Amino acid sequence: METIFDLARAERRASAQVPARESIEDLPESALRAEPPGLPEVSELQAVRHYTRLSGNNFSIDTQFYPLGSCTMKYNPRGAHRAASAPGFLDRHPLAPESVSQGFLACLHELQQILQRVTGMGSVSLTPMAGAQGEFAGVAMIRSYHAARGDTGRNQVLVPSTAHGTNPATASMCGCVVREVAVGSDGDVDIEALKAAVGPETAGLMTTNPSTCGLFERRIEEVAAIVHEAGGLLYYDGANLNAVLGKVKPADMGFDVLHLNLHKTFATPHGGGGPGAGPVGAGEVLAPYLPGPMVEKTVDGYRWMEPPETMGRLSAFMGNAGILLRALAYALMLGPEGMRRVGEFATLNANYLATRLQHAGFDIAYPDRRACHEFIVTLARQKRECGVTAMDFAKRLLDYGVHAPTTYFPLLVPECFLIEPTETESKETIDAFVEAMTSVLAEAASNPELVRSAPHTLPSKRLDDVEAARRLDLRWRPAHASHRSDPSTSG
Amino acid sequence: METIFDLARAERRASAQVPARESIEDLPESALRAEPPGLPEVSELQAVRHYTRLSGNNFSIDTQFYPLGSCTMKYNPRGAHRAASAPGFLDRHPLAPESVSQGFLACLHELQQILQRVTGMGSVSLTPMAGAQGEFAGVAMIRSYHAARGDTGRNQVLVPSTAHGTNPATASMCGCVVREVAVGSDGDVDIEALKAAVGPETAGLMTTNPSTCGLFERRIEEVAAIVHEAGGLLYYDGANLNAVLGKVKPADMGFDVLHLNLHKTFATPHGGGGPGAGPVGAGEVLAPYLPGPMVEKTVDGYRWMEPPETMGRLSAFMGNAGILLRALAYALMLGPEGMRRVGEFATLNANYLATRLQHAGFDIAYPDRRACHEFIVTLARQKRECGVTAMDFAKRLLDYGVHAPTTYFPLLVPECFLIEPTETESKETIDAFVEAMTSVLAEAASNPELVRSAPHTLPSKRLDDVEAARRLDLRWRPAHASHRSDPSTSG
Amino acid sequence: MPFIPHTKADVASMLAVVGAADIDELFDEIPANLRARDSGDGDAAGLTEMETLRRMAERARADETGPCFLGAGAYDHHIPSAVWDIAGRGEFMTAYTPYQAEASQGTLQLVYEFQTMMSELTGMDVCNASVYDGGSGLAESILMAVRAGERRRTGGRAGSRPRAGGSRRVVLAGAVNPLYAAAARNIVGQQGIEISQLPHGENGLADPGLLKDLAEPPAAVVVQQPNFFGLLEDVDAVTDQARECGALTIGCVNPLTLGLLKAPADWGEGGADIACGDGQPLGIPMASGGPSFGFICTRQSLVRQLPGRIVGRTRDLDGKPGFTLTLQAREQHIRRAKATSNICTNQGLLVTAATIYLSLLGPEGLRNVASACHARTRALVAALDLPRRFDSPYFHECVLRLDRPAQPVVEALAARGILGGLALGPYFSDLADCLLVCATEKRTARDIRQFSDSLDDAVRKAA
Amino acid sequence: MPFIPHTKADVASMLAVVGAADIDELFDEIPANLRARDSGDGDAAGLTEMETLRRMAERARADETGPCFLGAGAYDHHIPSAVWDIAGRGEFMTAYTPYQAEASQGTLQLVYEFQTMMSELTGMDVCNASVYDGGSGLAESILMAVRAGERRRTGGRAGSRPRAGGSRRVVLAGAVNPLYAAAARNIVGQQGIEISQLPHGENGLADPGLLKDLAEPPAAVVVQQPNFFGLLEDVDAVTDQARECGALTIGCVNPLTLGLLKAPADWGEGGADIACGDGQPLGIPMASGGPSFGFICTRQSLVRQLPGRIVGRTRDLDGKPGFTLTLQAREQHIRRAKATSNICTNQGLLVTAATIYLSLLGPEGLRNVASACHARTRALVAALDLPRRFDSPYFHECVLRLDRPAQPVVEALAARGILGGLALGPYFSDLADCLLVCATEKRTARDIRQFSDSLDDAVRKAA
Ligand SMILES: Cc1ncc(COP(=O)(O)O)c(C=O)c1O
Numbered sequence A, B: 001m002e003t004i005f006d007l008a009r010a011e012r013r014a015s016a017q018v019p020a021r022e023s024i025e026d027l028p029e030s031a032l033r034a035e036p037p038g039l040p041e042v043s044e045l046q047a048v049r050h051y052t053r054l055s056g057n058n059f060s061i062d063t064q065f066y067p068l069g070s071c072t073m074k075y076n077p078r079g080a081h082r083a084a085s086a087p088g089f090l091d092r093h094p095l096a097p098e099s100v101s102q103g104f105l106a107c108l109h110e111l112q113q114i115l116q117r118v119t120g121m122g123s124v125s126l127t128p129m130a131g132a133q134g135e136f137a138g139v140a141m142i143r144s145y146h147a148a149r150g151d152t153g154r155n156q157v158l159v160p161s162t163a164h165g166t167n168p169a170t171a172s173m174c175g176c177v178v179r180e181v182a183v184g185s186d187g188d189v190d191i192e193a194l195k196a197a198v199g200p201e202t203a204g205l206m207t208t209n210p211s212t213c214g215l216f217e218r219r220i221e222e223v224a225a226i227v228h229e230a231g232g233l234l235y236y237d238g239a240n241l242n243a244v245l246g247k248v249k250p251a252d253m254g255f256d257v258l259h260l261n262l263h264k265t266f267a268t269p270h271g272g273g274g275p276g277a278g279p280v281g282a283g284e285v286l287a288p289y290l291p292g293p294m295v296e297k298t299v300d301g302y303r304w305m306e307p308p309e310t311m312g313r314l315s316a317f318m319g320n321a322g323i324l325l326r327a328l329a330y331a332l333m334l335g336p337e338g339m340r341r342v343g344e345f346a347t348l349n350a351n352y353l354a355t356r357l358q359h360a361g362f363d364i365a366y367p368d369r370r371a372c373h374e375f376i377v378t379l380a381r382q383k384r385e386c387g388v389t390a391m392d393f394a395k396r397l398l399d400y401g402v403h404a405p406t407t408y409f410p411l412l413v414p415e416c417f418l419i420e421p422t423e424t425e426s427k428e429t430i431d432a433f434v435e436a437m438t439s440v441l442a443e444a445a446s447n448p449e450l451v452r453s454a455p456h457t458l459p460s461k462r463l464d465d466v467e468a469a470r471r472l473d474l475r476w477r478p479a480h481a482s483h484r485s486d487p488s489t490s491g
Numbered sequence C, D: 001m002p003f004i005p006h007t008k009a010d011v012a013s014m015l016a017v018v019g020a021a022d023i024d025e026l027f028d029e030i031p032a033n034l035r036a037r038d039s040g041d042g043d044a045a046g047l048t049e050m051e052t053l054r055r056m057a058e059r060a061r062a063d064e065t066g067p068c069f070l071g072a073g074a075y076d077h078h079i080p081s082a083v084w085d086i087a088g089r090g091e092f093m094t095a096y097t098p099y100q101a102e103a104s105q106g107t108l109q110l111v112y113e114f115q116t117m118m119s120e121l122t123g124m125d126v127c128n129a130s131v132y133d134g135g136s137g138l139a140e141s142i143l144m145a146v147r148a149g150e151r152r153r154t155g156g157r158a159g160s161r162p163r164a165g166g167s168r169r170v171v172l173a174g175a176v177n178p179l180y181a182a183a184a185r186n187i188v189g190q191q192g193i194e195i196s197q198l199p200h201g202e203n204g205l206a207d208p209g210l211l212k213d214l215a216e217p218p219a220a221v222v223v224q225q226p227n228f229f230g231l232l233e234d235v236d237a238v239t240d241q242a243r244e245c246g247a248l249t250i251g252c253v254n255p256l257t258l259g260l261l262k263a264p265a266d267w268g269e270g271g272a273d274i275a276c277g278d279g280q281p282l283g284i285p286m287a288s289g290g291p292s293f294g295f296i297c298t299r300q301s302l303v304r305q306l307p308g309r310i311v312g313r314t315r316d317l318d319g320k321p322g323f324t325l326t327l328q329a330r331e332q333h334i335r336r337a338k339a340t341s342n343i344c345t346n347q348g349l350l351v352t353a354a355t356i357y358l359s360l361l362g363p364e365g366l367r368n369v370a371s372a373c374h375a376r377t378r379a380l381v382a383a384l385d386l387p388r389r390f391d392s393p394y395f396h397e398c399v400l401r402l403d404r405p406a407q408p409v410v411e412a413l414a415a416r417g418i419l420g421g422l423a424l425g426p427y428f429s430d431l432a433d434c435l436l437v438c439a440t441e442k443r444t445a446r447d448i449r450q451f452s453d454s455l456d457d458a459v460r461k462a463a
C-alpha cells in the first residue's frame, strides 16, 4: 500500500517530460502561487512501475469473469479502441471548423443511423455522456413537451420500485417529484398500482425492459397505453437493451424517448468507472426537443445541427466523442446480424446459468420466468441458515478469481445477486462460475466463518466501509508516509 | 497452467479477425494441405484474457527491480517505444525505394554518428541483430583483414576465462579456435598468461571492459599492445559499456572493432528474450570490412551504402530496424550530458549496493576493487555453512518481489551472484534489495529448508530442470488437456 | 458471430440444460407482435476488424490538420507516452466502477492519489473522482452551492431539500467559458435555478463592483481564471466581494495553469469555496472534446454536497490500510431521489490518465509546461502582429482583433491546414472581429511562422 | 538527468556510505589518460520526449506512402489490434530471457504454446523459440544440417564437431530468396561451408533432375515454397530426390501460407527435415524488415542440433506442470565454444506477437487470410494486364514482365505513392524487365485500380 507520494523525494523528476522553464515576468505577482503544489516528485520508472503494479490489483474483464448484473461487462474489442485512437480523431480539436471535420461527422452520422435502426426511434442525439445524462435529457424533454402544450401541472415521474437509482435521482435533478409504482410478485409492474398512480400530474414513466430483475415486462404495451392515456410519456432506460438487442425495438413497445448505454450494450470499456456515453433517441413527438449538437447530412457534406426546440447542450463540446467512435466500430463489426446475436446469446447464457445454479441448490428469485440476459439469485435462505450474507458470499467468490455479481440490487429482493454473464463468455467460463458458486455454497454450510471473513487471497482483506465513512481520509498527507514494511515472507 | 489449447473448442473463432474465404481453385491440389493445422480455436476475449493473464506470471522491469548482472535491466522509456511506432516507420516496407525512405535513413544516419561519437570508432554499421551477431561480424572482419594481408595462419581467438559464452561460441561459428586466457586474482587479465598465449596464430582477442566481473581492466592499454604486437586485433564486447558510457571510449583503449548491445546500454526493451540490436563499430583498419547496408549522406540525400570490402549482409533486410529507432530516441533524450551520467550513476549505484551488502555480511568477490556498474557476491561460505546454494538464494529472493541477480556467471567465481542495479533505480529500491538480501541471509542460517525449497509465493514452486531435459515435452498434445482443477480456496 | 464464443455443440448442450428447443424459445415471454419485426433489414454480416479500421482510419485521416492554435477549453498538449501505455492496460480500461473494493484496489488507490493531487493543485480539502466534463462540472458546482445555501438557511438538515430558503440564483462574473455556461444553464435550469451574467468590463475582466450592486445575494459567484479571454482576473477581489454578499465563490480553473497560478483556496481572504474545471489539459487527448473529465474540489465542510464518487482510505480486517468508495449515502444508488446528483458512470479512465500525467510532470514539470505555454502564446501574439482586444495581462490565451469578421478568416486558415483560433462572434456579438488564439508548449517557432504566413495570405484572400 | 532518480541528497548519502568524495572518484581505477577526454563535445543536454517524438514523427511521416504491393519477404498484412495491445504490455516487453523460470512462467508458457503452433503449421516435432530472421534462420538451418551430416558419419558423437565426415556443401534448388541466401552465405561461409545455387528452369521452378546429377551428395537441399517468384515448387519431388542423394531437405516457408499449403513434414515420402522461415507475416509490422523473427522447426531426432532457446514442460516441487528453458547444454552460456550456435538474445517479443496472432486467427482465419492474399494477387495480376514471366501456378506473389527495365518504373510508381513491387534486375540479371508483385488481404479493389492507373501513367512517363 505504498502510494506515489511515498515514492517521492524532493527534486526528483522525470526529466524527459519537463520542458525548460520560460520567463513569466509579465504576469502579475498576485496571480501566482507562492508555493508549488505538493505533487509527487518521482522518476519515470517509478511512475510506470507504481501504476503498472496498481493495475494488477484490479479485477477486470481482460483478466476475470465479471458477471456484474445490470453492467453488461462484455468483451471490449481492442479493434474498436484502436479505431477511435487514430491520430485524426485523437488530435481533432472539438471546435475545428466543419470543413476539416467531415470524417468525424460522417462517423457520428453513421452511428446516429445505426442507433435509430436498432431502437426504432426516428432521431438520435449522441451527446449525453453517460446513461444518467441521457435520462436527464429524456426527462427534460418530456417536461419541455408538456410545457410547450401549456400542460404545466405534470410534475410527477413514475418509476417501478425496481428502478435503477439514476432514474429517481434524474427525475429529482429535473425538478420532478418521484412516485414509485409497485412491482408484482411475478416481477412485472403491478398494473392496478400503475393505474392508481397515473393522473393529471403524471409527466411520464421511466422504466427498463427487461427490468432490473432480468425479466421482460410482458404487459409493456398495456403499461404504455395506461401512461399515454393519462397524458404521460414513456421513458426507456436502455441500460438493459443488451438482452433484446436486434430482437425488440423500444419504439415498438410504445416508448417515446430512451437512452442507450454504449458502455454496456455497445461494448465500450468501462474504464474503472467510466467514461460512457448515453445517446438519447426520440420518436416524432419528442424529437424536436433533443439536446444538441446533432449531425445532419446535406448536399454539401455533414454539418452540425440543433433540433428546432432543442433543450440545448449538456456538455461543453460533443459529449464523449471517443466513446461514440468506439461504439460505431463495434456496431460495424457486428453488423445487423451480429447485433441480433448479442441478445440471443446473452439470453442463452443467462438462462443456462440460472438453470445450472438452480440445479446446484440456489434460489432463483423468479424461477418461473425466463431470464433475460440477467437474473436474480437470493441468498436469504443461506443468510438465515448459515449466517452468511450475500456480501459475504460475494467476497468469497473473489477468492475464486471471479468478480462478484451485483449485490443488493434491485432493492426489492433480499440478499440478492443480480447475475449477468453476457454473450461473450464461453460455456466453460460459466461452468467454472457454477463450480465456484457451488463451492462457496458448501463452505457457507461447513465453514461459514471462512466465507464471512473473505476475501483471503487478494491484496486487501475485507475493508471497513464504516470506518471509511466515519473517519474521512480522502487525501494523502505527509503523516501517512509509510516506511516500507518487511517484504512478504510467507512460506 | 491452462494452455490456450485447453481453452479451444472446435469451430470456435474470433470472427472479427477472419476474412471471408476466397476461392483457391487455381492451385494444384498437390500443393495444399489435407488437414488444417491444429491451431487453437478460441474467441477474441479468450485470447486476450489468456495472454493478459500469462503476462502477469512474469517479472519485468516495469513491475520489479531486476538486478540481473551483465543484462543492464534499466528503464525502457515508453517514449522511445512510441517514437519507433510511428506508422511511417511501422508500415515501411524494407525494400521501399530510397526516394521514399529519407526519414528512416536520416534516423539511421544520426544513430551511426551518435554511436561513432560515443565509441570513438570512425565507422558504425547498424545491421547486426543482437550482441552475438555483432561479435560474429567483428570476428569475421578480423579474419577478412588477416586474409586480405595474406596472413592466413591466424586462426586463434583469445578470450579471458571470464568471457561471456557468446564470445567463444562466436569465435567457433567463425571457424576459429578458442583459447582461454587466465584472469588473475585481482580480476584483471593475467598479463603473463596473455603474453604466453599470443603468437603467429593469434587472430585477435575478444574482451569486455569492464569485464564480466564488473571490474575495469586497468592494464587494458598493455593488453592491447601485447595483442597488437603479436599481430592480432582487439575486439570489444560492448555489452558492459553502460558502466563507462560517455566516460571512456573503447577506441581510446586500443580496440579495433566492437559491438554495442542497444538492448542494454541504449535501453531498448528486452522483450522476454529479445529483440536486440548489436551495431558494430570499427576503426580505420577494419572499417572497410563492416557488414552492410550502412547509410551515407550525400548531396542528394541519404542512401544505402556498402563498405568497399564488406563482409556482406547478415540479415535479409536492415537488421532490427525498430530497435535502432528506439535506441536513437533514447540517445536523443539523453544527449551527450545524459549519456555521461548513465555511466556515473550506474557506477554509483553499484558501489553503493556493494558496500551496503558487504556491511550486511556478504562476501564481495573483489572487495578491493571498485565496482563498475556491476559486481560479484559469492555465496560459497553460505553454501558451506548452511547448505544453501546461490540458486536457492536466488529463488528465495523472488519471494521478496525482486528478480534474482545473474547466478553462476562468470564461471570463475563459485556460487556467485553478478549484481547490476543500473542507473535508473532509486536509492530506496536498492535499500529494499539490501533488506531482502539480508533477510534471506538470516533465513539461510535459521531456516535453510525455507530457502532451499523457495520460491513459495509464485505461480510455480521450484521447477524441475532435470526432468525437463530428460523427458522432453516441447509441445502441447491433446493428451495434455487438463480439466480445470478446483479453484484455489486457500484461507 | 463476432465476439461470441459458442460452438454449435455448446448451444445444443446449453439448450438441453435449459430445456428449450432453440434460442428463440427463450424469447417466448415477449409478445410476438413485438419480436423481430424487421429481420428483413437485419441480416447483413458485420465488417471484419480490418475493414472497420480501414473505414474509420480513412475518415480520421481526412480530418488531420496542421498546427492547432485553438484553445477555448481544449488544448493540444504533449502527452507523455507512458500515460496511455499504462492507462490503456486492460486492468484499468476494462474494470467496472470499484464496487468490490478488495478486487479494485488498483483503481481505488489511484483515485485516492488523484484526489490528493487535485486537492494540492486547488488548495482544497477534497476532490471527487470526476464528473463528466468542465460544463457539467460547473453545473454540479452550482447545484452544490445552491444546496449548501439552502442547508445554511434551514439549519443544515441534510437531505431535506427545501425549495425555499437559500437563493436559487447564481451569477457569472465576467468571461466564463460560454459553452460551460450554456451546459450549466440547461442543467440547473431544470430545477429553476437561474444563472445570470455580470458583464465583463472594457478591460475584459469581471467587475467586482457589480457584485456590490446586486439586489439580492446570489447563492454563488462564478469566476474563471484565466478567464475565457485568457485574461487574469482579480480573483482576490471577486472572492472577497462574493463573501461579503454572502455568496460562495466557485472558481472555474484550468488545472494545468495551477502549476503557476494561485490556488483557488488562496483567493482573497478566505479562498474560493468550490474549484471546478476540465481535466483535459492533464494528459488527455483533445479527441473532439471527449472523453475528458470534470472535477470539483471543495472544503471539507461541503463534502456531503459533493456529487460523484469519493474514495476514502480505511483499514482491512488485518488493520492494513486500503481504499474504498465512501460517503455513498450521497449517491443515487443509495439515496435515489434524494441523491446529491444522478451521476453514476463517471470519467474514471481519464482520471487514471491525469493521475499518471501529474505523477510524471510533478510540480516542476507542470510549472514549466505552463510557463512554456505562456511563452509560446506570447511569441504567437508578437508574430501575428495584431492588436490585442483587451489590455489586461493574459496567460496562455489571448484575444486579438482583426480588421474584419473573424469567422471567414478562420475558415480560410483551415483551408490552409491551420486551426487559427476561435472566432468570437458566435459567442459575443460585439467581438465578431476577434480571434481567441492559444499556443501550447507543442507549438514551435516554425508552427508560429506558418500561422503568421497563412494569416497574411488568408486575410489577403478574405479581403 | 533523464531517467536517473537520484536527488542531491541521495548522492551525498550514497557517496558517504561508499566513502568517496564524489562520483568521479569511483572511476579512479581507470587510467587518467583514458577518461573523459572529450567532455568538451559532451555537455549538451538531451531533448525532451516531446521534442524527440516531434523529430522522429516528422521523419516517419515523410516516409508514408500509398498502397504497398511489395512482398519479397515482408508483407503488409492486417494485424489484429489485440496482438500488440497484449504483446506491448510491460510484463512481456520489459522482461529478460526467462532464466528464472518461476518468475517467468508467462513468457515460458507462451513460448511453449508458440512451439506447438509452429510445429502444427510445419508438421514438425519441435520448434525453437526463434532466431533473428529468415536469413539467419536459413543460415542456422544449414549449419544444423551440416552438423547432422557430420554426426551421422562419425556415429553420432555429439559435440565432437569433426571437420571431416559429412558434406560441407549445401545446394539451393531454384529460386530461394536471394537476400536470405546472401545472409546465409556470409554466415556459413565463415566455417568453410559452401552454398551453391541450382538454377531454376524456364518455368521458374527448381529442377529435381539437377539433384540427381550432383557429383557429391550435399549435406542439404534448400527449397523455398512458394519460391521467391511466388511459384509453387514441386516440393514432393525435390524432397524425395534430396533423400535419394542422402541429403536433408530444408524447406524455407512463409508460415502464413501454411494455413493452406502442405506442411513441410508432409512433403514427398518422408517429409522435409528442417523447416525455416521468417515469422513476419504472423502479426508483425514490416517496420523496415525488423524486428521480426526467424524460426526453425525440425524432427525430434535433430533437436540437439537446433540452435536457440527451447522451452520444455516439466513439474514443480508440488508436481504441478510448469515450464522452463531446456536443453541448455546446446547453448553458448553452457557449452561456450562447442555450442550449436552463438545466439543468445533472440526475437522473443515478436514470438509473443505471433503467438497471439495465431491464437486469434486459428486454423480457419489463417486459411482465409492466405486465400484472400491469393485472390487479391490474382485480381492484381488481372488488373495490371501484364504478361506473367513464368507460367507455373503462383500463390500470393507473381513475376510480371514489362517491356522495359523495371527499376525506373518502380521509382516512377514510388513518386506516385505506390510501392509497385520489386524490380528483379539487381537480383537476377536476366530478369531486369521483371517486377515481383504481391497483394495481401489488405489491398482493396481501389488500391489495385490506383496501382494500375499509376502504372499506365508511370510507364508512359518512363517511356
Ligand atoms: C438500469 C440502469 N439504468 C441506468 C444506469 C445509469 O447509466 P450510467 O451509469 O451510464 O449513468 C445504469 C448503470 O449503471 C443501469 O444499470
Ligand SMILES: Cc1ncc(COP(=O)(O)O)c(C=O)c1O
Residues within 6 Å of the ligand: B070, B071, B130, B131, B132, B133, B164, B166, B167, B208, B212, B237, B239, B240, B261, B276, B277, B278, D343, D344, D345
Ligand atoms: C558480456 C556479454 N557479451 C555478449 C552478450 C551477447 O549479446 P546478445 O545477447 O545481444 O547476443 C551478452 C548478453 O547477454 C553479454 O552479457
